[in-house]
Amino acid sequence: MLAQAVFKRIRSQFQASSFLNDVIMEHEKHGLATLQQQLIDLKLKSEKDEAYLHLMEWYEYPLRSIPRGFQPVKLVELIMPRSRFEQLPMGFTNLKTLKLLDLSDSRNLILTPDFTGFPNLEKLILQGCTRLEKVDPSVGALERLILLNLRDCKCLRSFPHEINLKSLEILILSGCSRLKNFPEIGQNMIYLSKLYLDGTAIEELPSSIEHLTNLALLNLRDCKSLLSFPRVLFGLASLKSLILSGCRCQPTKSGHPLGLSPILSPIDVRLNFVQLISFSVLYYLILPNTYLRILTCVALILWTHFSCVARQHESKPINLLLPRSFSGLSSVVSLDLSDCNLLDGAFPDDLSCLSSLQSLNLSRNGFICLPNSISQLSKLKFLCLDNCTKLKSLQNLPISTQLVMARECTSLENYSGQVVVWTSGEAGFTFINCLSLADDEECKVGEVFLLDSQVRPLWQRYMEEKIHQSQGLQSILPQTEIPKWFSHQKYGSSVLIRIPSDLYENSSWKGIVLCAIFVVHKDLISSISPSQDPYFHKFKLRLDMDGGLVDCPQVFNIPKDRFHAGSFGLWLYLSHERFRDNLDERNCISPSITTHSPDVEIKACGARLLYDTDMAEFVQNLSENNFRISEDLLHQGHENSWNVI
Structure with a gap:
């Protein structure tokens, strides 16, 4: 985009045939840095571009400032990941129309701006700004802020003493390992639905967290300073998912x-x-x-x-102290207590209070027997017991259980080293995987699970329920072409979907299913620059509705060690809940998937609107692709599970 704009601006000064030679001469005469500065100044000082500039997207902006006098007053989205800014330049500090500010992975950033200059800001993304130590208190003035993302700001120590952002829906402080105190919650924060505090040094949650009446997800994974189960959570009637994995604190010196x-x-x-x-x-x-x-x-x-x-x-770390009763958590659907050093007797005698619980993760704990009270979980469908090395039996399983993962349970009697499928009560079946992790990585469970024609319908039913319960899923499969089931297909990284006039009112509409074919070129891997992520291929999904962008870009990280060369299919399911309110009178949706990985090429993109009536057909189509490649997976070891996004 920049190169094209610069060329249009200065092409009249050169003959077409000699343009490249003139650029090379300028480079040799004054140096690349000088030429780069001149080109940036020339682009940003264009009055015409500045007056109508609504979107500025510039990855790895190389300078610490912008040209003096450049003020894009109508800017709506400022996206400049991995920039060299130490603080936001003055030209960007008074943007009344700005809705999205993304400075993620700007590792030189030390200070946040005075946010009073952004009264309409909706999304603030400072993820990976590893030198950022504090957030300016003026962030409390952002009354329209929906998303605040400070993930992996490892030096962040200071946060405003109180936050009362009435529009905030998602707050991400994951990986802020030096943050010890979580702020008080104001009474206006009734819309916050997702709170990520995993990997922080927080010792306790304030009692004012009870004001988060709409909180559905709370992630406290690896909060090593948490000594006991936060009792302040008992009053959160909307809480659906609670993650306490790894909360087993080290003893103090006074111990x-x-x-x-x-x-x-x-x-x-x-x-x-x-x-x-x-x-x-x-x-x-x-x-x-x-x-x-x-x-x-x-x-x-x-x-x-x-x-x-x-x-x-x-x-010997201290185990997480569980409450005597879970009486205030009847709304919780998913509970993760893995790696909490839980022993026999750690669980309450009465678990029936968890009347909505469907998923329970107890992996990497030290108990010998499952608690008797686990049989009271009448709606439990998924139970994870991986690496419970002292566990000896699987007694007292609820009759509703469909899937039990018990890999590396080396003391387990009767089932150790096996994959067992048996019928049980209202669940219809229980699938128990007790293989070692080495066998599971070789996809032996996939061989049993995907190739057994009797198990296939059970897997399809499991996938249907997973789609109904989530707002998004992703998966990667070795693949060279898009299945014909996708009604909209196009070569390249985007595809156009025409919207039926009654879509907004159609209660059976579930969302959108996407499939993008991408190729990882082995011969280009060595050409990756030092600034590129050495471990992950990064993909970005955007939704364009008749020229209006919806939500901030969704980023997917694909491990390079698993997908290092070949052709693959990126499968995505997006629930309508993510963008339904943006439909209005729109006539079309255009999803686009892009990547900045130089060794990755996106070949084609397919899409389809997903309705309840299509669900069985979609899952069947997906299962056919899984079964078709299952033998290849046994030898290649590619990941083929669906992950929530």
């Missing part, structure tokens, strides 16, 4: 016996019994005074004892 915190030497001296006796005898012989001999030996023994006790305390 050592007698309140002592022994000082260990830098070389971590470790004495066994023989060494202790030898040192004691040696000190007894060389010291002249009997009283001094005895005192020294006693001190040596005590120092060794407390050193061993300290090491034992340091190696």
Whole structure:
């Protein structure tokens, strides 16, 4: 876009045949940095472009400032990931019409701007700004802010003492590992539905969190400083998904016996019994005074004892303390308590209060038996017990359970190393996977699960329920062409969907299904620049409705180690809940999928509006693609699971 604009601006100064030569001469004469600065100045100082500029999207902007006097007063979206800004330039500080500000991964950014200059801002994305230490208190003036994303701002220590953003729906503080205090919640924050605090140093949640009456998802994964289950959550009637994985805190120094915190030497001296006796005898012989001999030996023994006790305390994290009752969490559908060091007796005797619970993750815990009260979970469908190495039996499973994952449960009796499918009560079937992770990575479970014609209908029913329950899913399959089932297809990275006039009122409409074919070129992998992500292919999804962009771009990270070369299909399902309110009188939707990975080429894109009546056909079409490639997957090891987005 920039190159095209620059060319149009200055092409009259050069002959068409010599334009490239003139650019090369300028480069050789003044240097690339000077030429780059001149081109940027020439582009941004264009009065015509500035007056009508609504969208500015510039990845890896190379300068620390913008040309003086450049003020795009009508700017609606400012998207400049990985820029070199230390703070937002003055030309961008008073934008009354701005709705989206994205400075993600700008690792030089130290200060946030005064947000009073952005009264209409709806989305603020500062994800990955690793030097950012605090957020300006003026963020509280953003009354129209819907999304605030500060993920992986690892130096962030200071957040406004209180937030009362009445329009905020999503707050992301994931990975802000130095953030210890979560702000007080104002009474106006009734629309916040998703709160991500995973990986923070937060010790407790404020009692004012009860004002979040619409909160549906709370992620507290790996909050190592949380000592107990946050009881303030019991009053959240709308909470659907609660994630407490990895919340098992390290003991404080005061937790050592007698309140002592022994000082260990830098070389971590470790004495066994023989060494202790030898040192004691040696000190007894060389010291002249009997009283001094005895005192020294006693001190040596005590120092060794407390050193061993300290090491034992340091190696055994405290388990997350669960409440005696979950009586205030009847709305929770999904609960993740994995890796919380839960032992036998840690669970309440009464779990029937979790009357809506359908998914329970208890992986990487230390209990030997499932609690008897787990049978009270009358709606439980999915139970994950991976890496519960002490678990010996699967007794007391609720009759509603459909899928049990118990991989690497090495002490498990009867089922260890097997994949079992059996009928049970109202669920119709229970699928139990007790393979080792090594076998599962080789897709042996996929071989049983996908190639068994008796299991196939069960998998289709499971996928239908998963689509009904989520707002978005994604999957990657080895693939070279788009299935004919997709009614709208086009070569390239975008496709056009005509909208029926009654779509908005159609209650059976579920959303949109997309399939994009992309190729990873093996011969281009070595040409990746240092600024590119070495681990993931990054894809961006945008929805264009008759020229109006909907929502901020949805980014997908695809692991390079699994999809390093070949042709693949990116399958996406988007619920209408993500964009239904933006339809109005629109005539068409144009999804586009783009990537900045130089070794990836998007070949084609397909789409289809998904209705309830299409659900079975869609899942059947998906399963056919899974079954068709299942034998290849057994050898290639590609990921073929569907992930929530």
